[in-house]
Each structure stands twice: as C-alpha cells, then as structure tokens.
Amino acid sequence: MAKSRYEYVKLFEQADQCLRNCWIVVRLDGRCFHKFSSQHRFKKPNDDRALNLMNHCGKAVMKEFPDIILGYGQSDEFSFIFKKSCNLFGRRASKLMTNVTSLFSSSYVFYWKNYFNDILQYPPTFDGRVVLYPSDKNLRDYLSWRQADCHINNLYNTSFWALVQQGQYSLPDAEKKLCGTDSGDKNELLFSQFQINYDKEPAIFRKGSILLWKENVVRKRKDVVVEHVDIIGDNFWTGNSQLLS
Amino acid sequence: MAKSRYEYVKLFEQADQCLRNCWIVVRLDGRCFHKFSSQHRFKKPNDDRALNLMNHCGKAVMKEFPDIILGYGQSDEFSFIFKKSCNLFGRRASKLMTNVTSLFSSSYVFYWKNYFNDILQYPPTFDGRVVLYPSDKNLRDYLSWRQADCHINNLYNTSFWALVQQGQYSLPDAEKKLCGTDSGDKNELLFSQFQINYDKEPAIFRKGSILLWKENVVRKRKDVVVEHVDIIGDNFWTGNSQLLS
Amino acid sequence: MAKSRYEYVKLFEQADQCLRNCWIVVRLDGRCFHKFSSQHRFKKPNDDRALNLMNHCGKAVMKEFPDIILGYGQSDEFSFIFKKSCNLFGRRASKLMTNVTSLFSSSYVFYWKNYFNDILQYPPTFDGRVVLYPSDKNLRDYLSWRQADCHINNLYNTSFWALVQQGQYSLPDAEKKLCGTDSGDKNELLFSQFQINYDKEPAIFRKGSILLWKENVVRKRKDVVVEHVDIIGDNFWTGNSQLLS
Amino acid sequence: MAKSRYEYVKLFEQADQCLRNCWIVVRLDGRCFHKFSSQHRFKKPNDDRALNLMNHCGKAVMKEFPDIILGYGQSDEFSFIFKKSCNLFGRRASKLMTNVTSLFSSSYVFYWKNYFNDILQYPPTFDGRVVLYPSDKNLRDYLSWRQADCHINNLYNTSFWALVQQGQYSLPDAEKKLCGTDSGDKNELLFSQFQINYDKEPAIFRKGSILLWKENVVRKRKDVVVEHVDIIGDNFWTGNSQLLS
Numbered sequence: 009m010a011k012s013r014y015e016y017v018k019l020f021e022q023a024d025q026c027l028r029n030c031w032i033v034v035r036l037d038g039r040c041f042h043k044f045s046s047q048h049r050f051k052k053p054n055d056d057r058a059l060n061l062m063n064h065c066g067k068a069v070m071k072e073f074p075d076i077i078l079g080y081g082q083s084d085e086f087s088f089i090f091k092k093s094c095n096l097f098g099r100r101a102s103k104l105m106t107n108v109t110s111l112f113s114s115s116y117v118f119y120w121k122n123y124f125n126d127i128l129q130y131p132p133t134f135d136g137r138v139v140l141y142p143s144d145k146n147l148r149d150y151l152s153w154r155q156a157d158c159h160i161n162n163l164y165n166t167s168f169w170a171l172v173q174q175g176q177y178s179l180p181d182a183e184k185k186l187c188g189t190d191s192g193d194k195n196e197l198l199f200s201q202f203q204i205n206y207d208k209e210p211a212i213f214r215k216g217s218i219l220l221w222k223e224n225v226v227r228k229r230k231d232v233v234v235e236h237v238d239i240i241g242d243n244f245w246t247g248n249s250q251l252l253s
Numbered sequence: 254m255a256k257s258r259y260e261y262v263k264l265f266e267q268a269d270q271c272l273r274n275c276w277i278v279v280r281l282d283g284r285c286f287h288k289f290s291s292q293h294r295f296k297k298p299n300d301d302r303a304l305n306l307m308n309h310c311g312k313a314v315m316k317e318f319p320d321i322i323l324g325y326g327q328s329d330e331f332s333f334i335f336k337k338s339c340n341l342f343g344r345r346a347s348k349l350m351t352n353v354t355s356l357f358s359s360s361y362v363f364y365w366k367n368y369f370n371d372i373l374q375y376p377p378t379f380d381g382r383v384v385l386y387p388s389d390k391n392l393r394d395y396l397s398w399r400q401a402d403c404h405i406n407n408l409y410n411t412s413f414w415a416l417v418q419q420g421q422y423s424l425p426d427a428e429k430k431l432c433g434t435d436s437g438d439k440n441e442l443l444f445s446q447f448q449i450n451y452d453k454e455p456a457i458f459r460k461g462s463i464l465l466w467k468e469n470v471v472r473k474r475k476d477v478v479v480e481h482v483d484i485i486g487d488n489f490w491t492g493n494s495q496l497l498s
Numbered sequence: 499m500a501k502s503r504y505e506y507v508k509l510f511e512q513a514d515q516c517l518r519n520c521w522i523v524v525r526l527d528g529r530c531f532h533k534f535s536s537q538h539r540f541k542k543p544n545d546d547r548a549l550n551l552m553n554h555c556g557k558a559v560m561k562e563f564p565d566i567i568l569g570y571g572q573s574d575e576f577s578f579i580f581k582k583s584c585n586l587f588g589r590r591a592s593k594l595m596t597n598v599t600s601l602f603s604s605s606y607v608f609y610w611k612n613y614f615n616d617i618l619q620y621p622p623t624f625d626g627r628v629v630l631y632p633s634d635k636n637l638r639d640y641l642s643w644r645q646a647d648c649h650i651n652n653l654y655n656t657s658f659w660a661l662v663q664q665g666q667y668s669l670p671d672a673e674k675k676l677c678g679t680d681s682g683d684k685n686e687l688l689f690s691q692f693q694i695n696y697d698k699e700p701a702i703f704r705k706g707s708i709l710l711w712k713e714n715v716v717r718k719r720k721d722v723v724v725e726h727v728d729i730i731g732d733n734f735w736t737g738n739s740q741l742l743s
Numbered sequence: 744m745a746k747s748r749y750e751y752v753k754l755f756e757q758a759d760q761c762l763r764n765c766w767i768v769v770r771l772d773g774r775c776f777h778k779f780s781s782q783h784r785f786k787k788p789n790d791d792r793a794l795n796l797m798n799h800c801g802k803a804v805m806k807e808f809p810d811i812i813l814g815y816g817q818s819d820e821f822s823f824i825f826k827k828s829c830n831l832f833g834r835r836a837s838k839l840m841t842n843v844t845s846l847f848s849s850s851y852v853f854y855w856k857n858y859f860n861d862i863l864q865y866p867p868t869f870d871g872r873v874v875l876y877p878s879d880k881n882l883r884d885y886l887s888w889r890q891a892d893c894h895i896n897n898l899y900n901t902s903f904w905a906l907v908q909q910g911q912y913s914l915p916d917a918e919k920k921l922c923g924t925d926s927g928d929k930n931e932l933l934f935s936q937f938q939i940n941y942d943k944e945p946a947i948f949r950k951g952s953i954l955l956w957k958e959n960v961v962r963k964r965k966d967v968v969v970e971h972v973d974i975i976g977d978n979f980w981t982g983n984s985q986l987l988s
Contacts, residue, residue, distance in 0.1 A: 014398035017391060021384050023758030024269075027517055029632045039352060068376065105347060106354045106381035107284065113355040114376035117362035131313065131359035136351035139266050142519045142632035146262060153259035268513030272762055274877045387764045387877035504888035507881060511874050514759075529842060558866065592840060596871035597774060599841045600848040604866035607852035621803065621849035626841035629756050636752060643749035 026099040030140040031092055031147045034108045038084030039133040045084070047129060052173070053165035054213045057123040062086060063217050064122065065115040067232045069108055070219055077251055079232075080151055080239070082158035082216030084134075086112065089147065101138040109136035144252045152240040158216040160191075166209060167194045170202045211236035220248065271344040275385040276337055276392045279353045283329030284378040290329070292374060297418070298410035299458045302368040307331060308462050309367065310360040312477045314353055315464055322496055324477075325396055325484070327403035327461030329379075331357065334392065346383040354381035389497045397485040403461040405436075411454060412439045415447045456481035465493065516589040520630040521582055521637040524598045528574030529623040535574070537619060542663070543655035544703045547613040552576060553707050554612065555605040557722045559598055560709060567741055569722075570641055570729070572648035572706030574624075576602065579637065591628040599626035634742045642730040648706040650681075656699060657684045660692045701726035710738065761834040765875040766827055766882040769843045773819030774868040780819075782864060787908070788900035789948045792858040797821060798952050799857065800850040802967045804843055805954060812986055814967075815886055815974070817893035817951030819869075821847065824882065836873040844871035879987045887975040893951040895926075898941060901948075902929045905937045946971035955983065 026032050038044065050058050059081070066079040066086050075096050078089040088108055090096070097103035113134050120128045141147045164186065171182040186194065198204040206214075215236045224231040237244060245252065271277050283289065295303050304326070311324040311331050320339040325332045333353055335341070342348035358379050365373045386392045409431065416427040431439065443449040451459075460481045469476040482489055490497065516522050528534065540548050549571070556569040556576050565584040570577045578598055580586070587593035603624050610618045631637045654676065661672035676684070688694040696704075705726045714721040727734055735742065761767050773779065785793050794816070801814040801821050810831050813824040823843055825831070832838035848869050855863045876882045899921065906917040921929065933939040941949075950971045959966040972979060980987065 014394045014401060017384075017386070017395040017398050020386060020391065020395075020763055021382065022760065022762065025757065027520070027630055027632065027757065028755055029636055030517070030520075036351075039355075072378070101347075102350060102382045103380055105351055106281075107378055109351045110284075110354045110358040110380065111376060111378040113359040114362045114378065117359045118373065118376040128363065131356060131363040133317070133352055133356040133359065135348055135355065137266065137347045139262075140517055141262070141265060142517065146265065146519055149259045150262040150265075153262050156259060265518055267515065267517065270512065272512065272765070272875055272877065273510055274881055275762070275765075385762055387762065391764055504884045504891060507874075507876070507885040507888050510876060510881065510885075511872065526841075529845075562868070592836075592872045593870055595837060596771075596840055596844045597868055600774075600844045600870065601866060601868040603845040603849040604852045604868065607849045608863065608866040618853065621846060621853040623807070623842055623846040623849065625838055625845065627756065627837045629752075631752070631755060636755065639749045640752040640755075643752050646749060 024101040026101055026104070026138065027140055027142075028099070029092055030142050031144075032090040032094060032099070032104060033087055033139045033141060033147075033150060034090070034105050034136055035087045035139065036085060036109055036112055036134040036136045039135055041084040041132070044132055048124070048126060053162065053169040054210075056210075056212065058084075059212055059217065061116065061119055061123040063219065063234050064119045065112045066217070066219050067234070068115040068119075069111050070221070070232045072111055073108065074221075077221065078151075079219035080154055080216060081219070082154065083161065085154075087151070087154060089151075105136040105138045109134055147252075148245065155216055155239050159214060162209075162213050163191060163194050163206060166204070166206065166213070167198055170198060170204060174202050215239075218244075220251070269346040271346055271349070271383065272385055272387075273344070274337055275387050276389075277335040277339055277344070277349060278332055278384045278386060278392075278395060279335070279350050279381055280332045280384065281330060281354055281357055281379040281381045284380055286329040286377070289377055293369070293371060298407065298414040299455075301455070301457065303329075304457055304462065306361065306364055306368040308464065308479050309364045310357045311462070311464050312479070313360040313364075314356050315466070315477045317356055318353065319466075322466065323396075324464035325399055325461060326464070327399065328406065330399075332396070332399060334396075350381040350383045354379055392497075393490065400461055400484050404459060407454075407458050408436060408439050408451060411449070411451065411458070412443055415443060415449060419447050460484075463489075465496070514591040516591055516594070516628065517630055517632075518589070519582055520632050521634075522580040522584055522589070522594060523577055523629045523631060523637075523640060524580070524595050524626055525577045525629065526575060526599055526602055526624040526626045529625055531574040531622070534622055538614070538616060543652065543659040544700075546700070546702065548574075549702055549707065551606065551609055551613040553709065553724050554609045555602045556707070556709050557724070558605040558609075559601050560711070560722045562601055563598065564711075567711065568641075569709035570644055570706060571709070572644065573651065575644075577641070577644060579641075595626040595628045599624055637742075638735065645706055645729050649704060652699075652703050653681060653684050653696060656694070656696065656703070657688055660688060660694060664692050705729075708734075710741070759836040761836055761839070761873065762875055762877075763834070764827055765877050766879075767825040767829055767834070767839060768822055768874045768876060768882075768885060769825070769840050769871055770822045770874065771820060771844055771847055771869040771871050774870055776819040776867070779867055783859070783861060788897065788904040789945075791945070791947065793819075794947055794952065796851065796854055796858040798954065798969050799854045800847045801952070801954050802969070803850040803854075804846050805956070805967045807846055808843065809956075812956065813886075814954035815889055815951060816954070817889065818896065820889075822886070822889060824886075840871040840873045844869055882987075883980065890951055890974050894949060897944075897948050898926060898929050901939070901941065901944060902933055905933060905939060909937050950974075953979075955986070 045055070045058065062081045062084070066081050066088075069088060070076045070079055073096060075090050075094040076088045077091050080087045090104070097107070113132065117128060117131055139150070141150055167186055168182050171177040171185055172179060175182075177185060189197070195206050198206050215238060218235045218237060218239055219232050220235070221230045222233045290300070290303070307326050307329070311326050311333075314333060315321045315324055318341060320335050320341050321333045322336050323334040335349070342352070358377065362373060362376055384395070386395055412431055413427050416422040416430055417424060420427075422430060434442070440451050443451050460483060463480045463482060463484055464477050465480070466475045467478045535545070535548070552571045552574070556571050556578075559578060560566045560569055563586060565580045565586050566578045567581050568579040580594070587597070603622065607618060607621055629640070631640055657676055658672050661667040661675055662669060665672075667675060679687070685696050688696050705728060708725045708727060708729055709722050710725070711720045712723045780790070780793070797816050797819070801816050801823075804823060805811045805814055808831060810825050810829040811823045812826050815822045825839070832842070848867065852863060852866055874885070876885055902921055903917050906912040906920055907914060910917075912920060924932070930941050933941050950973060953970045953972060953974055954967050955970070956965045957968045
C-alpha cells in the first residue's frame with residue numbers, strides 16, 4: 009500500500025515532553041492587539057467588556073482542561089497553571105500550548121457577542137508558549153511578576169488617559185508629562201489633578217483576574233470563579249493552600 | 254521597583270528555534286471532531302461545507318503569514334509549509350505553531366456562518382505541531398503521506414456510507430463487509446453495487462485541498478488559490494517549480 | 499575574507515540550556531566494560547583497584563569543577579551532582595556532559611598506573627548524559643536508585659562468584675542456582691554455604707562511593723573525601739545538611 | 744523491592760534525538776589548551792607531534808565508530824562527520840557527543856608517549872558539541888569554515904612567531920606589527936623579511952588534516968588515511984564522491 013512508503017516521515021517528529029515535577033505555565037498574548045483594540049474601539053485605559061470576555065475564555069479553557077489549577081489574566085494576556093503532576097497529552101509541550109491557545113481563540117470569537125454590541129471585524133490571533141517552573145517559589149514569583157506588570161501598566165495608563173481625556177493633553181504631551189515619574193508621583197497626580205484615588209479604581213483593572221476552582225455549595229460541584237485580589241503577598245496562598253499542596 | 258525582583262522568571266523560558274535550512278511544517282488536527290461533526294450534523298461521508306470552511310481558514314492563515322508557500326487540507330486537519338528560509342518569529346517553534354493554530358481556530362468560528370445555516374454550538378479546538386523536513390524529498394513524501402491518507406480514508410468512508418445509506422446496512426454490518434478488502438475490492442463494490450465510479454467522485458473528497466499562491470492576472474497581485482489535484486506524482490511539482498526552488 | 503562567507507554555519511548550533519533551579523546530574527557509564535574488565539583481568543566480583551581508580555577520576559573531576567557538590571560511583575558508572583544554582587558554561591547541557599566525560603576519561607588512562615601493575619591495553623570509553631531533577635526529593639531518590647542498584651547487583655555478584663570460585667559451580671549452574679532467589683535467600687546462601695556475612699563485606703562494594711567536599715582542618719581548605727555510607731536514609735542528609743541548603 | 748520505588752527518576756531523562764536526514768557533526772575543542780600547550784612546551788607556531796597525536800586520536804575514534812565518514816582536525820580541535828543515515832545510539836545527541844569526546848580524550852593520554860618524550864603532566868580535557876546540517880552545501884560550508892579558520896590562524900601565527908623567533912620582536916611588538924594587516928601583507932612580510940614562502944609551509948599546518956576511509960589495496964580492507972589537502976574547492980568532493988552520495 010502506497011501509504012507505508014511515505015509513513016517514515018512521521019519519524020521526523022521530535023519529542024518535547026515537559027520535565028516532570030515542574031509547574032507548567034502556558035501563557036497567551038494577543039497578537040497586534042494595539043491595532044485590534046483601537047479598531048474595535050476598546051475603552052481607554054481599560055475596557056471591562058474586553059476583560060470579561062478574556063475571563064470567559066479563560067474559564068472555558070479551565071473547564072475543558074481541569075488539570076489547570078489557576079488562571080491569571082490581564083490586558084490581552086492570560087496565563088494558565090497546570091498542576092505539577094499533570095500528565096495531559098503526556099506533558100508534550102506542543103499539545104499543551106496549542107490546545108489551550110486554540111480553544112481560547114475560538115472562544116474569543118464565539119463569546120464576543122455576549123460582551124460587545126459592535127460586530128467583530130476579523131478573527132483575532134493569540135500566541136502561546138510553555139514555561140516550566142521547578143519550585144513553588146518560582147511559580148509564585150512568576151504570578152507576582154505578571155501582577156506587578158499589571159499594576160505598573162495600569163497606573164501608567166490610568167494617569168495617561170486621565171491627562172488626555174480629562175486634562176485635554178495631547179498624546180505626546182501626556183507621555184512627556186509622565187516621563188520620569190514614579191508610582192508616588194502618578195498617584196499624587198491622579199489625586200490632586202483629577203480627584204482619582206487610584207486605590208479605589210476597580211480591582212479588575214489594578215489586580216487583573218485570578219481564576220480558580222472553588223466548591224459551589226449550592227450546586228454541589230466545583231466551579232471556576234474569578235477574583236481580583238492580591239496574589240503577591242502570602243494571604244492568597246494561605247487562603248488557597250490547596251493550590252500548592 | 255517590585256517588578257525587577259520577579260523578572261528573573263523570564264530566564265526560565267527555553268529556546269526552541271527550528272533548525273535552519275529545513276522545511277517547517279505546522280500541522281493542525283481537530284480535537285474530538287468525531288463528536289463535533291456529529292453534533293453539527295456534518296454530511297457523511299464528506300461535508301463540503303465543512304471542507305470549504307477549513308479551506309477558508311487555511312487561506313486566512315496563509316494571507317496573514319506569507320512565508321507559508323503551501324497548505325494542504327483534508328478532513329479535520331490542515332498542514333502549512335513554511336519556506337525553508339523562513340525567519341518569522343526567529344523560527345521559534347512555539348510562536349509558529351501557536352500563531353497558526355490560533356488564527357485558524359478563531360477563523361473557524363468567525364467564518365462558520367458563511368458555510369452553515371445551523372448555529373455553531375460551542376467553540377472547537379485544534380491542536381498543532383511543528384515538524385522539520387531537511388530535504389525536498391522528505392517534504393514531498395510528507396505531503397504524499399497526507400494525500401495517500403486522504404485517499405485511503407475517503408475510499409473506505411465512501412464505501413462504508415454507500416452500504417449504510419443506499420444499501421441499508423447497519424453500521425456494524427457495513428464495517429464487517431469491508432473488513433479485509435483492498436482498494437480494488439472497494440472500487441468494485443462501489444461500482445457493481447451502487448453504480449458509483451469512485452474516480453468520478455468530487456476531487457475535493459479524493460485528493461483533499463491544496464492551497465498555494467498564484468498570480469491573479471486581473472487584480473495584478475498574488476492570491477491564494479485552492480486546487481484538488483494529485484500532489485504525489487511529479488506533475489504538480491514541475492508545474493509549480495517555484496515551490497521547491 | 500573567505501571566512502565570513504562560511505561563518506553562517508555557526509547559526510545551526512542549537513541552544514540546550516538546562517532549566518534553571520533544577521539539580522543537574524551528569525552520569526557516566528563505561529562502554530563495553532564487561533569486555534574491558536575481563537581483558538584487564540579485573541577481580542570478581544569486585545576489583546578494588548578499579549573502584550579506587552574510578553574514585554580518583556571522580557575526585558579529579560570535582561576538583562576541576564567545584565560546582566559539583568557530590569559524586570556517586572559504583573561499578574563502571576559515576577554520577578556528578580551540580581548545585582542547583584550552577585551557571586557553569588551557562589548551564590549548556592552539551593558543555594557540562596562533555597567536559598565531565600572527557601576529563602574523567604583522560605584521568606582514567608592517566609592514573610591507571612597508580613592502581614594497576616598490568617599495562618592498559620587500549621583507551622576506554624565512557625558515555626555521559628545530563629538529567630535534571632526539580633526537587634530535593636527527586637535528587638535524593640535518584641541517588642537512592644543508584645545505591646539500591648549497587649546493593650542489588652553486588653549481592654547477586656557476591657553470591658554468584660562465591661558459587662563459582664568457592665563452590666566450584668559452572669557459570670550457568672551458578673546462574674540457575676540464583677534464579678528466583680530474593681535478598682534473604684542470597685544472604686542465607688552466602689552465610690550457610692560460604693560463611694560469608696554479607697553485611698561484613700567491604701562497604702565500598704555494598705554501598706558504592708560517595709565523594710563530597712569536606713573541610714580539611716589540617717590544611718585549612720576544602721578537600722574531596724570519599725565515603726562508603728548509606729545515602730538512602732535521612733542520616734547522611736542531616737549530617738551533610740549543607741548539600742541541600 | 745526497594746529499587747522500584749526510586750526507579751521513577753529515570754522518567755526525567757529527556758529525548759535528544761538528532762533530526763533525521765541531517766549530517767551530524769561532532770566537534771571537539773581542547774579546554775584551556777593555551778595553558779596546556781605552553782606547560783608541555785609545544786613548538787610554536789605549530790607542533791607536529793601534537794598535531795599527529797590529534798590525528799592518531801581522530802583515527803581511533805573513526806575506527807570505533809565507522810559511521811563517521813570524515814574527520815577534520817586543526818590546532819586543538821577535531822570535527823567528525825557522521826553519515827546522514829547514521830542510526831548509532833538511535834541518533835541520541837548526548838550519546839554521540841560523549842562517546843566521541845570520551846574516546847578521543849582517553850586516546851590522547853594513551854598515545855601521548857608515541858609522540859612526546861616529555862611526560863604528560865596532567866589529563867587534558869576536551870569539550871564536545873553536536874551540530875546538524877540539513878544539506879550537503881551546509882556541510883561543505885561547515886568544513887570550509889573550519890579550513891578557512893585554520894588558514895587564517897596559521898598565517899597569523901606563522902607571521903607572529905617569525906617576528907618573535909627570527910625577528911627578535913617582543914610579543915606585544917609582534918602583535919602591534921601585525922595589527923591591521925591582511926593576508927597579502929602577511930605573505931609579503933614573511934617573504935621579504937624572513938624568506939618564508941608561506942605556500943611552501945607544510946600542508947598539515949596550512950590545511951589541517953582530513954581523515955577519511957580509503958581502500959587499502961594491499962590489506963584488502965578499508966583504512967583511515969590522513970590527507971592535508973584543500974577541502975573548500977570542488978576537487979576534493981569530486982575526487983571523493985562517495986562521501987556525499
């Protein structure tokens with residue numbers, strides 16, 4: 009049979025199994041989302057519809073792959089943490105990253121209409137990657153890194169768009185105004201000039217979104233819930249000790 | 254700044270650059286499409302709406318990533334061939350496979366309504382992988398393998414569903430009937446029992462779909478065209494000598 | 499200059515950096531040492547000259563690469579444990595395994611005459627590999643695996659050669675005699691038939707050799723010392739708590 | 744049995760199979776050979792004893808691993824080319840590079856006395872790496888790169904040591920004298936100042952050493968022979984067409 013003559017080409021596939029006993033992180037990032045968000049008139053500095061759509065997709069991924077114990081989303085990115093002992097797809101990195109990225113992407117289009125009245129103009133693209141973390145500390149530091157990044161970007165964006173939208177600054181002038189400022193300066197600027205208490209801004213903007221499995225007492229089963237809390241300090245981890253156990 | 258303390262976790266990302274001077278193949282496969290196709294009442298043995306939707310998604314991917322010189326689709330799978338000298342994303346395997354899989358997946362949902370009247374019930378998932386082929390012969394053998402696979406499956410499915418749909422066989426009886434038969438037997442069965450000349454079946458079913466860039470003389474630019482021709486013999490390759498040059 | 503035209507071939511070298519925060523183990527194994535040991539008339543079941551030569555080579559490797567915190571040798575194999583934070587050769591796996599294997603191999607020939615009166619007949623070959631272990635438990639289990647292996651093999655070989663050398667069994671008869679026996683049976687056989695108390699056999703045969711850095715009080719510096727102790731239980735690790743700290 | 748409890752650690756070994764249908768190159772480099780050569784008083788600019796010892800080791804490696812079709816040595820480095828279809832050790836990169844590096848290293852010590860009257864003071868170390876080349880052109884360019892490198896270094900060193908040894912230059916003065924010179928300048932300097940016709944220098948210095956299998960007509964078997972010829976032009980490859988066939 010002709011088939012067998014060509015089948016040797018399967019042997020060129022190479023193994024890419026994730027090292028065992030490591031946390032597997034799959035992180036997605038929107039491709040060219042600067043353009044995508046302006047073409048779909050996302051609100052600035054944050055569009056809650058877009059963030060809630062991202063969270064909806066994140067939930068869909070976690071429900072499909074219950075080995076994911078935690079999701080973290082901010083802006084146009086999402087990280088999924090697979091439990092250390094995960095053996096899904098034999099821990100093959102390609103399978104893990106493409107399945108997650110694919111389902112997230114198709115969900116984004118599928119659930120778009122639940123969040124946006126405007127029509128989706130073209131299918132978006134996300135890229136994905138796998139990163140391994142050997143220790144619990146490394147994993148927590150990874151999540152702390154992403155949440156610190158969320159905070160830094162959001163404080164900047166909140167200040168920038170306050171200057172533009174309320175302060176009538178031009179875009180370049182707003183950029184210039186913020187150049188060289190630290191967190192304290194930006195907090196001060198927001199409060200004194202725009203009466204914005206940054207700490208009172210919605211937590212979903214400041215902290216990003218944490219997705220995790222919680223017992224739903226009414227329905228007597230586990231569900232994915234979304235929280236917008238600090239994930240850097242110890243409180244979250246002592247309160248959710250099942251995650252690292 | 255808090256950020257820097259955690260940023261070291263970036264160093265855990267590992268290099269996965271594709272070996273240079275090799276053909277890069279990204280192949281997608283539908284996940285659980287047996288269930289997906291029955292839930293969406295795909296026609297048996299082949300649903301031309303589903304195949305044309307796949308081809309539409311394949312085109313969308315090729316237009317976004319012009320380094321793809323050839324696409325080949327059949328059933329719920331699609332292969333994309335990047336040119337040997339491709340340097341997209343620095344040849345990083347993760348980036349290549351996730352971007353392609355993501356855009357294909359979001360396009361599938363986005364363009365669904367162009368091909369199906371029935372509503373899409375849930376977002377589909379595709380997985381992806383990267384395989385490298387060092388020589389032109391290896392690449393041709395890869396494509397021959399997929400097209401031979403298409404032929405074998407389609408001949409079987411055509412016979413199977415003829416027995417069921419026209420011959421009133423039960424599913425297990427149809428399976429039993431075909432057990433141990435070779436290509437000749439199936440061709441003969443189709444012709445003698447159902448007056449089906451297999452070679453006259455639509456080429457899209459027998460050969461799958463080949464997507465490639467062709468000069469559009471009218472619009473004076475290159476476009477992705479879809480063909481359903483033999484890719485195993487030399488004719489295709491001499492007629493499209495630009496592909497391997 | 500002609501050079502530059504060809505230099506692009508360097509780009510084909512691929513990254514193979516070991517995942518950070520993991521224990522790096524390099525293990526060597528003698529190639530065809532069954533033949534090598536019989537051609538050099540190694541004593542059976544154990545040749546202390548050969549084992550001491552192995553340990554000498556192990557020491558030479560550790561002195562050259564002080565990031566190695568522990569060595570474990572038995573029979574014709576040696577494992578070297580690099581500290582988790584090791585950044586030697588930028589953690590490139592190729593560099594780590596080839597440097598260690600090379601120096602071990604050249605040392606074996608170089609120090610041969612210190613242990614053997616008979617001439618070395620041809621240069622021996624060792625192969626090497628790198629394995630990563632994310633947790634302290636994984637590392638301890640690795641070393642336990644090797645020491646358990648040493649015990650099992652040595653108990654078998656001691657029994658086998660007692661039957662042959664003292665019991666006048668033929669080789670196949672000795673093999674048959676031991677077939678299906680467990681540890682208790684072999685201990686009993688050694689004691690009742692040959693008055694050998696296995697637990698009194700030299701520890702270097704039963705436990706293998708553990709090489710580690712210890713403060714040399716006299717010379718006021720760290721030296722590599724060789725011990726033949728249990729590495730499976732907790733005692734070794736509490737007594738050498740610096741290793742996992 | 745205790746063994747089985749720990750044996751899971753074997754699962755942490757990761758696959759590193761070389762992509763099929765590619766040329767496998769294993770290249771060795773002496774570690775700290777600047778120091779090694781001065782401690783063993785190697786002649787400058789070239790020590791024919793050292794080069795012949797390297798070649799002897801190269802031969803030993805090729806005889807042990809007949810899948811190596813070509814060796815190329817210069818200075819303290821050696822490259823071994825495995826045939827494309829090589830399946831030795833299942834193409835595992837670790838096995839290939841460590842076996843070759845180990846045997847080369849042990850041979851270096853073993854055969855030292857055949858070439859040097861002075862005693863070897865300590866065991867030398869070589870590192871190794873694996874590089875894959877998909878096409879014949881890539882492989883030829885790799886070898887051209889190494890031979891061009893040999894030429895460049897040797898022309899420089901010949902000039903440098905002529906200035907020092909015959910011209911009584913200090914080392915820094917010799918370096919300064921050559922700074923900014925091209926090949927022509929160095930050829931001219933050698934000829935006008937020291938009556939050295941560079942092209943008449945021994946080919947082993949200018950071209951390095953090529954090791955390949957040739958039919959030994961007398962002994963009616965294949966032997967490894969050493970040549971010092973140009974490997975950059977076409978002549979070598981047409982004259983040894985079996986290599987790339």
